[in-house]
Amino acid sequence: MTTLKGAIRSYGAAVRRMEREQQRQAREAAKRFKEQQKLQEIKNAQQAVSDWQSYVETIQSVHKNCTAPIDWQQIENTERPNEPTPITKYEIIAKNKLDNFKPSFFDKLFGSTQKKINKLSKQLDQAIEKDKKEFDIAYKEYLDELNNWQELQEITTGIKKRESDSYKKALQYFDPFSDIGELGTKINFNFDQNHIDIDLHVNSLDVIPDYELKQTSTGKLSKKSMPKSRFNELYQDHICSSSIRVAREVFAYLPIDYARINALAKIVNTKTGHLEEQPILSVIFPPQTIENLNLDTIDPSDSMQNFVHNMSFNKTKGFSVVKKVELN
Template sequence: MGWKGTLRSMQASARRAERNSHRRQRELERQHKEYARMEALEQAAYEVEVYENHVEVLLSVHKDCGDVINWKSLLNSVEPREPSLDVTAEAAASDALATYAPNFLARLLRLEARQRRALSRKVEEGKAEDLRRFQTAHSDWRQAHANWADERELAHRIINGDKQAKLDAIEAFEPFTEIAHLGSGIELIVHESGLVEARLAIHGTHVIPSEIKSLLKSGKLSTKAMPIGRFNELHQDYVCSCALRVGRELLAILPDDLVMVTALDNVLNSSTGHLEELPILSVAFSRNTLDSLNLDAIDPSEAMKNFVHSMAFKKTQGFSAVVALDARSFNLQRA
């Protein structure tokens, strides 16, 4: 299967294996249309469930990932075979003409010549039908062959460590759509060593809710301002969850054993006194370590301890700017 076919397969697989939190999110969105007709207590329960689901989605970004791409398999994929002209329809019509024998009624009504002309037309129509099928098949083959050639060429470049090929592959698979929907933008850099770094503009403070919603014993809605400590913890977990997801996606697409992810957000620059978009987390994700983690059970922030990383965080203050890791200090390995 080529990378375009692999992409379609991955997308279908992702739809089948979609997280419960996302399925529930869409169900809640459908229920929103009925919100106005709900009783007050139902509305309260609905709002709390939407809130809890939103938080769950934010903290579980890292749990999804596309399938690992086998570039060697793509490089060795079988070349699509060029179709040949299949004259089935013409042959069947020619056989009917050759074996035609007028029956008694045809002889009586002198229909033999007309029927032979009709059968001759069927031969020409069969020939045209065969040609149309061949032209369609050949057009499909040309597209399939072009895709096959493209994917083999990309696989060859990937296996040889071509820097641009890495960016081309990531662009083709578009693995970061979900994160983009949550408000994060990604810039990809291939360093001189070939090490890929994703710079993630997280803007997490705009995504984390500023209130806590819960149900009172009476069933009524309680809305309170979120304590700063809780807000900062959610922000940290969200940033780390996004970083883990980006690292996983890069390692699923690339044959490298190491990638870097640097998350940026608006924080106070102590040298200027202004808010600036600066690194708040920089981490080098190794394939072996990521593969060893139980990603469904980890705390995203605590998981950073498993990797070389730079992060300054206090529950009462949130993130502080850090110096991003230096790509030159790592040796790139291939899986």
């Protein structure tokens, strides 16, 4: 027979077992939370390093992307848009209903014949107005297409004649540099019959990260300052890559013999001590030479050796001012 004292002892033991079990579960939950937290930190570190590497790769490889070449012959052969004919589809339906209306026995009995005829006549007027609105929309679209066609035909004719004004109009029409943020801040053109001279106001040094991200053997994120030489070399690659890209975009639209790209950056003028826009790279790009390069594998800075160019660069000091290159 269980005594009161024994029952109390049994109850106390059960409570202690329950407390120990709750403590064990709490420790395991805390351990799992720490493990999940650690795994998330490792995952976040991996993503941060991946994003950093992707960005560094992007600023060195803007030359790899480019607009597909324009086929001016295909544009010239494009047929003139057809002028739309007046629309009467709704009018025909409404008119048939009015012409074929036959009053019923009840229409005659209750005198509603004229009322229904008036309603059908009103529907005919509404149908004519609806046809007119649709035609007006179609005609406006036709005029827009016609103006667009005429503009392109005019540009095409000028391109065939190698007219510099038509070169300018072509670039204005297609506007390949509407979003030049990855290449620079501003771009200016001077056109000639067989070449184009471009001033590219390049991005500042701020486009290059001054730090490196890596993941330690334990999975933690490591951030340290980027060596000055590495920083300058990345900026050099970015400037050269951007210059190649600008030339490629121009060649996609214009059948010119070469393009001179002048990369302008804010450099301290040693005479005045002030920051001024001055050339740090000037390159003459013939389209054939660019086409012969493997753009997916070139080092943008090293590839300048394939072209007539002026560039003064030092790993520790970066770019120095140069003169715009001339083609002898």
